[in-house]
Amino acid sequence: MAAQCEAVHPGYGFLSENPELAHACAEAGLIFIGPDADLLRLFGDKAAAKRHARLVGVPVLAEGDDVSGPVIVKAVAGGGGRGIRVVHDRLTLNAQLAAAGAEALAAFGSEEVLVERYVASARHIEVQLAGDAQxxxxxxxxxxxxxxxxxxxLIEIAPAQALDPGLSERIQDAAIRLLNGTGYVGLATAEFLVDRDFPSDHPDAFAFLEVNPRLQVEHTVTEEVTGLDLVALQLRLARGEPLPDAVPEPRGVAVQLRINAETIGNDGVPRASGGTISRLCAPGGPGIRIDGAAQSGFAANPRFDALIAKLIVHAADWEGALARARRAVAEYNIEGLATNLPLLAELLARPEVAELEIDTGWFDRNVASLVPSPALTHASADAESIVAPLSGVVVGIDVVVGDRVRAGMEVGTIEALKMQHAIVAPRSGVVRAIAARLGGVIEEGAVILSLDPADEEEVAVTLVENLDLDKIRTDLAEVHARHALGLDENRPEAMERRRRTNQRSARENLDDLFDPDSFIEYGALTIAAQRRRRSLDDLMRNTPADGMIGGVGTVNAGDHGEDAAKCLGLAYDYTVLAGTQGYNNHRKTDRLLGIAADLKLPIVFYTEGGGGRPGDVDSVGATGLDVPTFRSFAALSGTAPRIGITSGYAFAGNAVLFGSCDITIATRDAHIGVGGPAMIEGGGLGVYSPKQVGPVEVHWQSGAVDVLAEDEADATDLARRLLSFFQGRVSGGDAADQRLLRHIVPENRLRVFDMRKVIDGLFDKGSFVELRGGYAKGMITGLARLNGRAIGMIANDCRYLSGAVDAEGSDKAARFFQLCDAFGIPIVSLCDTPGFMVGPEAEKTAPIRRGARMFIVGSALSVPVFTVVIRKAYGLGAQAMAGGSLHAGPFTVAWPTGEFGGMGLEGAVRLGYRKELEAITDAKEREARYQQLVANSYERGKAVSVAQFLEIDAVIDPADTRKWLLRGLASTPARRSGRYIDTW
Incomplete structure (x- = not known):
């Protein structure tokens, strides 16, 4: 205002898209030549602009999991080709995301990127737009x-040539929809990709890229074909004047060539060219226009973009414009400064360019044949000099005269095009003189410093002697400080809250789980995606690791060896935003799940937490329903064992991940729910406290929890033990005196006994871990060891329903079959069942389907089933216990107490001899006859009798059971199926 200005024109640099500048102008009463700040924010954010395009019905490129092939990573802010990476190999995606984010942060102040489908054969088409205040x-x-x-x-053409008229009209209509109704005043360019692999009338023939809410560098070609002065039009529109009633039709064809001060290496990568123009002779005549300020004496600054002039030609048609461009480039002479004029001449001479048979990747694919040869070189300096590897500004000299340097040592830094390049000593020596000036411009090949020769070994010894091995550099100190913010000892208030609930921290649990010094943490410096509403310091202190601690280490390496013991550990940190699942939290989880999939690692997952997090305002998206975490974790079923541990509260997404695990462990204080109190209340289902939702007793009885632990320490110990079963054999274990097995089953065949005494006596001492012990108690399932080898075990418990297989028991056993089969664990079945549970009440539980599961799963097993009939083996229930048939496995043996039949002996006698028994009027005589018939049936169905018909393979001494099983395991391979495992 002091300069009596009315308006500010920001040019076409990055300030032209700066909403803060537009807002400041408005606050100061100045007219900003461009749209208002809100529209600059909208279109300056590629992700937001893309959402807007969807809303107005403009086609956009698919993102994220919707893309199956190559993808392109783009900076959300900025332009000019910075912050862009094409990713063909998805394994490199995370590295490319980081690289693009770092480049974008340096160039535009924001590291946010988005990932889209990469169009390999694309044309880049722009539409010049104008909007008025009306x-x-x-x-x-x-x-x-x-x-x-x-x-x-490099080269721009107006109007776009060889573009189907119908497609051109559709693109221009889409461009107008992007601005309609927004109140946009000024010039804008809408950019689109045209996919050359689709016909022009295909719905995916074009897609929106971005809107540049400013004047473009290439606006000149539009001026030439329309006859408009676009800058003057900008000024009139900013003043509030309306657009002209009629827009001029394009006349002829215009071409713009960007002339840059650069050298080009044989790799096709441009490097800024320093130097001063000593002579300049520009072309002229009809149809020639040059926009630029270069003249003799002009010195290029390699710290900035290399554009020094724009050469624009105009002719009646494409052929004429191309011929005129070739002549103008040939006549353009710039001396004293290297430029890309030879490259432009080469491009214009190419038939692919003349015929417009190119796409956006054409240059980079053909760089070897496009780069003029020979490339610009510099005379070599003397052998004792260190020269500049490229033109630029000297921003660092790290040595002084007299210093000793060694070959490969960095001695300084050159900056060019906003990137810093190390100056590396090619040989050892002592610095004799320094020729470069700090802050000065230096050309490629110019001498930076000179060296006196020195003995290589002497220099090395001196450098080591002068090196302070304990010195912590500033950058390393920052890393240490940031890591320290997330350590338990530096978060006393958070740890005190855990102690009040008698719980451990997430880090304490992982430290206890993994072998000492084996855990490598990923993403420790992650913070919550809430930078728009919280300070960085606040986020680093209060959202360390974004509430997800994860990494790889070994568990039980002392028993199984390091390779077999590798494991992925994940733990939601309840002290960070209640262990909720945030944007970066999910990204880290997805990264680690990808590693687990690639390396086929087992997973131990501590899932305590409150589900989805609504406060991550930095994320791009609306609902987060496209997050891949749950599908990725589910897809690992059968790849390697996944053990879930929950204490405290686990609701919503955390509970679903817990329930997706192959084995679930919960502590006695756990409360687990698919929806937490907030979700329940929001659904209109009532108001409940967290402790009223899903207490562990409910899940223990329902079978959702496999193992009940006292606390987190006990749960972690159980996880280690369970994981060991899937890691291979351990050294042979001790077992009880096997003769004790002879005395467990009572001689009275109707007396119940404790099957767990058989389990404890038969398998290695202390090795048995029962799964789903609170559910379907008539069916016992668990993992144990025989002489150090892992086995899965199912058994009937005659103390519940006499050992009958009910619907719940069948579900339990069938799912356990799947667990063992997926990971190649042989199965031992200890049979003592009167068959399937029957009756009107039983039929209400769908046994015809649920009971059939044992047969369906059993028939598909890749692992052997060794069946030992302890006492009763009746009907379909006995067949199901053996994997579908007594001949399904490598062997079926029985103890002498074994008895067999199509149904229970007593019931078979009552049914088969009903009329005979009813005809006996004397009750005592009837009972005597009944007992005689039962005894006869038992004689036919006892183990030794059945063995005579080869329905079983042997009747054995109970004391020899362990020997039979060990020999069977030694002679029968157990193949793992790798098939997924039902959650139920």
Whole structure:
């Protein structure tokens, strides 16, 4: 205002898209030549602009999991080709995301990126737009900016040539929809990709890229074909004047060539060219226009973009414009400063360019044949000098005269095009003189410093002697400090809250789980995606690791060896935003699950937490329903064992991940629910406290919890023990005196006994871990060891329903079959069942389907089933216990107490001899006859009798059971199926 200005024109640099500048101008009463700040924010954010495009019905490129092939990573802010990476190999995606984010942060101040489908055969088409204060939006025609190098435009054409008229109209209509109704005033360019692999009338023939809410570098070609002065039009529109009633039709064809001060290496990568123009002779005449300020005496600054002039030609048609461009480039002479004029001449001479048979990746694919040869070189300096590897500004000299340097040592830094390049000593020596000036411009090949020769070994010894091995550099100190913020000892208030609930921290649990010094943490410096509403310091202190601690280490390496013991550990940190699942939290989980899939690692997952987190305002998206975490974790079923541990509260997404695990462990204080109190209340289902939702007793009885632990320490110990079963054999274990097995089953065949005494006596001492012990108690399932080898075990408990297999028991056994089969664990079945549970009440539990599961799963097993009939083996229940048939496994043996039949002996006698028994009127005589018939049936069905018909393979001494099983295991391979495992 002091300069009596009315308006500010920001040019076409990055300030032209800066909403803060537009807002400041408005606050100061100045007219900003461009749209208002809100529209700059909208279109300056590629993700937000893309959402807007979807809303107005403009086609966009698919993102994230919707993309199956190559993807392109783009900076959300900025442009000019920076922050862009094409990813063909998904294994490198995370590295490319990090690299693109770092480049974007340096260039635009924001590291946010998005991932889209990469269009390999694409044309880059632009539409020049204008909007006035009266709400009218018009198109001023198209431009073709397909000829690009490393995503930066080299040659622009207006209007776009060889573009189907119908497709051109659709693109321009889409461009207008982007601005209609927004109140946009000024010039804008809408950019689109045209997929050359689709016909022009295909719905995916084009897709929106971005809106540049400013004047473009290439606006000149639109001016030439429309006859408009676009800058003057900008000024009139900013003043509130309306657009002209009629928009000029394009006349002829215009081409713009960007002339850059650069040298080009044989790799096609441009490098800034320093130097001063000693002579300049520019072309002229009809149809020639040059926009630039270069003249003799002009010195290029390699710290900035290399554009020094724009050469624009105009002719009646494409052929004429191309011929005129070739002549103008040939006549353009710049001396004293290397430029890309030879490269432009080469491009214009190529038949692919003349015929417009190119796409956006054409230059980069053909770079070897495009780069003029020979490339610009510099005379070598003397052998004792260190020279500049490229032109730039000297921003660092790290040595002084007299210092000793060694070959490969960094001695300084050059900055060019906003990137810093190390100056590396090619040989050892002592610094004799320093020729470069700090802050000065230096050309490629110029001498930086000179060396006196020195003995290599002497220099090495001196450097080591002068090196302080304990010195912590500033950058390393920052890393240490940031890591320290997340350590338990530096978060006393959070740890005190855990102690009040008698719980451990997530880090304490993982430290206890993994072998000492084996755990490598991933993503420790992650923070919550809430930078828009919280300070960085606050987030680093209060959201360390974004509430998800994860990494890889070994568990039980002392028993199984390091390779077999590798394991992925994940733990939600309840002290960070109640262990909720945030944006970066999910990204880290997905990264680690990808590693587990690639390396086939087992997983131990501590899932305590409150589910989805609504406060992550930095994330891009609306609902988060596209997050891949749950599908990725589910897809690992059968790949390697997954053990879930929960204490405290686990609701919503955390509970679903817990329930997706192959084995679930919960502590006695756990409360687990698919929905937490907030979700229940929001659904209109009532108001409940967290302790009223899903207490562990409910899940123990329902079978959702496999193992009940006292506390987190006990749960972690159980996880280690369970994991060991899947890691291989251990050294032979001790067993009880096997003769004790002879005395467990009572001689009275109707007396119940404790099957767990058989289990404890038969398997290695202390090795048995029962699964789902609170559910279907008539069916016992668990893991144990025989002489150090892992086995799965199912058994009937005659103390419940006399050992009958009910619907719940069948579910339990069938699912356990799947667990063992997926990971190659042989199964031992200890049979003592009167058959399937029957009766009207039983039929209400769908036994015809649930009971059939044992047969369906059993028939598909890849692991052997060794059946030992302890006492009763009746009907379909006995067949199901043996995997579908007494001949399904490598062997079925029985103890002498074994008895067999199509149904229970007593019931068979009552049914088969009903009329005979009813005819006996004397009760005592009837009972005597009944007992005689039962005894006869038992004689036919006892183990030794059945063995005579080869329905079983042997009747054995109970004391020899362990020997039979060990020999069977030694002679029968157990193959793992790798099939997924039902959660139920």
């Amino acid at each position: 709400g009218r939006v018009v198109t001023l025609g198209t431009r073709d900016c397909t000829l690009q190098r490393r995503h930066q435009k």
